[in-house]
Structures are given as C-alpha cells and as structure tokens.
Amino acid sequence: MSGEGKTVSNTKNKYPWSNYTLKLGRGEPVSTTQYVLYAVQIAAVIILSYLSVVLLGPLSYSGISLFYFVYPFFLVFTMWWGIWGILGAYIGCVVGAGLMVGLGPVASGAYAISDLIPPLIAFIVYRGLLANRGIDSLWRDLTDKEVAGFKTNRVAAWVLFIAINGVIINAVSAELGVGIENYLGLIPPGAFWGWWAGWFFGDLLAMIIITPVLVKGLTNLVERQGLINRGWIT
C-alpha cells in the first residue's frame, strides 16, 4: 500500500486518468491474473476477428469485411492493456481474419500490419498527448459527463475520437491493408478503391456503434478491479 501511495503522490494528479501514461508499467512483474487475462483477450480478438469476417456471409474475400466489428474491441483493449492489446490486434488478424478464413500465413502476416498500426498510434496519441490536455485516455468522456468528479468535454472527445480513430488512423489502416493485398496480387487493381471504401466504412461504422457501448459498460468495472495497465506492459 505504501508503494501505491508513493506512486500516486509522484504523479501529477491534474486529471483522474493521469496515472495512465506511456511508461513501461507499474514497476512490478505481471501477476498470474494479468498473465492469463492478456492471453485470453488475444484469444477473444482472434475469435471476434474470425466472426467479423464470416458472419456477414461465406468466408469474406481476402479477409476484408464490410462490418469488421472487432476493430473497436482491440482499440479499447489497447487503451486498457497497452502492448498486449496491440499484440492481440495483430495476432487476431493473422489467425482470425487470415489463417482461419484461408489466407495462408504469408499473406495474413503481411496484411495484419494494418491492424497493428491503428492501436499503436491511438495508444501513443491518447496516453502521450491528449491525456495531458483533458481527454480521457480510456475514452470514458465519450459517454460520461463526469469521470471521478472531473467534468469532461464530450464534444471535444467525440470530435477527436472520430477524427483520429475514425478518419486518420482508419484511413492509414485501409491504405496499408488494401495496399498490401493489392501488392500481393490478392485484389485486382481496378477494384482497389472499392475495397478501400469497404474497409474504411466497415471499420468506421463498427467503431462508432460499438466503442461507446464497450466503454460505458466495462471500463469502470475493469478499472475497479485494478486490471488496467498504467503503462505499456503492466
């Protein structure tokens, strides 16, 4: 307990989320519960990636789905569990939206980079930059008027959320994913922009609908159980 008090006192308590930073972690080894949780959340992302691709019809083409509903899951998991969420996004795409739908290991490993970059950028931008400017790095300000007694700016939170995650990062993801698939000869050149639009709007729609539900329903619960990472690793 004394160690925990010291950590809190050393942190600038300007915002209720100031403990969540870009440091490595709490300075203690990964507990058994965390160890299992990180593995199970990767498994969950694999399953959801697979379902995202197959639920809207027979095995979707080249692993691309018109409603890739795992996208908000791995973004939120990254905000909660740092590097483990990013790892989950990548492995989830390689196995769930790649190998399990028949893309083969080489193509899956290459195009899954498109799911590695978005959570990585989001984590750095929110925890390193926006958290110090009044935006909650756990995205509770999208749904809550107050976080731990601190009044949030919901309009700014939504504008930044859509601009960063929905438009910029999502466009980078679509460009990388469809670009790599096109380079590998999996998508015909004449259909590039059709696939690109399908990827972009599919992810955007899923993100806008599912993220607030996930955040509102679970972030406070996960935080109360002490399961949110202070930094990248723990």
Add this chain to the structure above:
Amino acid sequence: MAKDDVEARTSKKYVRTFIFSMKTGTPIEKLHVITKFFMIAAMSVLALYMFDISVSKGGPDIIGLIFLLIIVFALLIISGTSKYLVNSYLLLALPVPISEFIWWLFFDGGLPGAKVTFYLWPGFFPFGLSTAVLVLVFGVVYYRTRSFIIAVIPAVLLWWLTAMPGTLDFSPLTTWFKLPIGATSSFTLPYLSVTVALSKALGFAVLIYTSFLFLLTTRDTEIAGAMRQLGLSFKKSFFIALIFRSLNTLLIDYENIRMAQTARAAGVNRKSVFSKIIDLAYVSIPLVATMIRRSTEMGVALYARGFEASKKVTSFKETKGITYMDVTVIAILSAFLIYEVVLGHNINNLLIR
C-alpha cells in the same frame, strides 16, 4: 515421457485439433508442427508467386497451381479430415474462388493480347454443358443443405459462368440444343484476363485449403511443445498455448450469449440492419465480462498451483522429435520453392513447351 502417458496417447484413435478432431497414426499426424507450418508457408508463397507471374514472363503458372491443389487435397484425404471439410467448409469456402474469378475477370484492366467475346446473354438458352453444371451443382448443394436458396445461388452463378464464353455457346460439343430467347448481349475481354482470373481462383483455393489442412491437423499443445523445443521459456510457451486453448471456450461463450439473447426474444421483431448491428454490440459486454471473470478464475487457479514459483517443469507430452519424414517434406518443398521462386522456372512452360 512416462510409459502410462505413452500408452494413453497411442491408445487414442482421435485427438482434438484447432477446429476438429484428427485421426491418430496418419502420416500427417506424425509430422512435426514446425514441418506442418513450413508446409503451409511454402505452399502459400508458391501460390502467391505462381498466380502473380507477370505476362512478360509467360503469365501465371496454372498447371503448377493445379498441381499444388491436387497435393493439398491428397494431404487432406491422407489426414482423414476430408469428410469433415466437405461437410462443414467446402460450401462455405467455395464462393471465394468463384468470386475471385469474377473480380479478376472484370477489374484487371489493361492486359495486352487478343480479345475474346463473352455473352451476358447469347440470344438463346444453351442446352448442354452449362445446363449439366446447373443441374449437378443444384442437386449436390440441395442434397447437402436442403435449402432451395442456398442451392440455387451457386448453381445459377456457375451456370452463367459456363454460358458466358462464346466458344462454349457456339460449339456443338458443349451446346447440344439452342432455344432462342431475347436479344444477344456481349462484351469482349483480353484472353489473358481469363487466364489470370482462373489462376487467382486456383491460387485462392490452394491458400484456403492449405490453411484448413493446418487448422484441422494441429493441436495447441503441439505448438507449445514446439516453442519449448525452439528454446522459449515455459511461461512464454504456456502463454501461447493458453491463447489457442481459449479459442474454443470463447467461441462457446459467444454462442451461449447469443442463445441467451434469443431466449429473451432478441430476434422476435423484424429489425433493420442497423438495429441488428446494435444487437451485436450488446453481445460485447457479457462477452468481455465473461472473458475477464474466466481470466481471474484461471489466474487464481494457476497461482494456487504454484505457477509463479515453478522453476523446473515437465515437458509437454505431445512434444515430438524431427523425423526423416519431416526432413524429407522440408527438403522437397524447399527444392520446389527454389525451382519456382528463386530460379524463376515455371511448370506451365515446362509441360507446354
């Protein structure tokens, strides 16, 4: 490995894999997981390379791709998983190569060479090969699914694809009787478009069925054992095993939650697509909450069993050694890779020349 363990393992006729169970004692089951991974990686590289050979270098290696596809199906039969694949995945995976064929036929513009005429409608109903395809596909799919809609879609699609080429419509060998209906509607495409589209369809089939071969014949413990053999610590190997071991449990959790929602009348009212998407979003909360609860319980169980204090651990009993068969498979595939990808040879050219 203890004698009892060896007996227990060898006495099992079937063992559980990622998405099915596998018959023990088959040549595929005896292969090391590293060999199996190398096999699907090599087949993927070959398929990706073969269907992407540029026109200036002779175009896609279609015969090479057919050869790969035959190898994959032979391996699936040897592994004893072909029946499960036909029952569960064949119909699910079949639309992918067909759609790839159509996509590449129409969206791969700018190819050089002579033009071929295709008919959206040839001006008559061709009784012949295309009709046989229609009846056969409808019959087989309807027999398997007992659904008129599911059977009619691939049947009509394949009928249309076989009725499109002018060479088939106007050859007495493939069209036996013509029933004039409506006006002719046609378009032309470079001959190479057909070659490229066919190679993409074959290549996708190779990619899909090699991936299934791996998933149908590999166990999570085999991967953990291989990681230990590669020098990874027990905790890292167990972490990987935990990921793959949780897949089935989480899929069952997801299905249970969906069924619970249905039991609470989630699907009674006819809803818009948007409402259905929101329904899907509401699955997320119980799914993630269950995931966290399960992780906490497993974490406590591992802690109680001294997981953190463990220093010396027993090895996975599923761990195998590399055999001559593994070395042979890796050598053959490496030679094939060098022949095609490194040296740039082509089975198509070898046989047709």
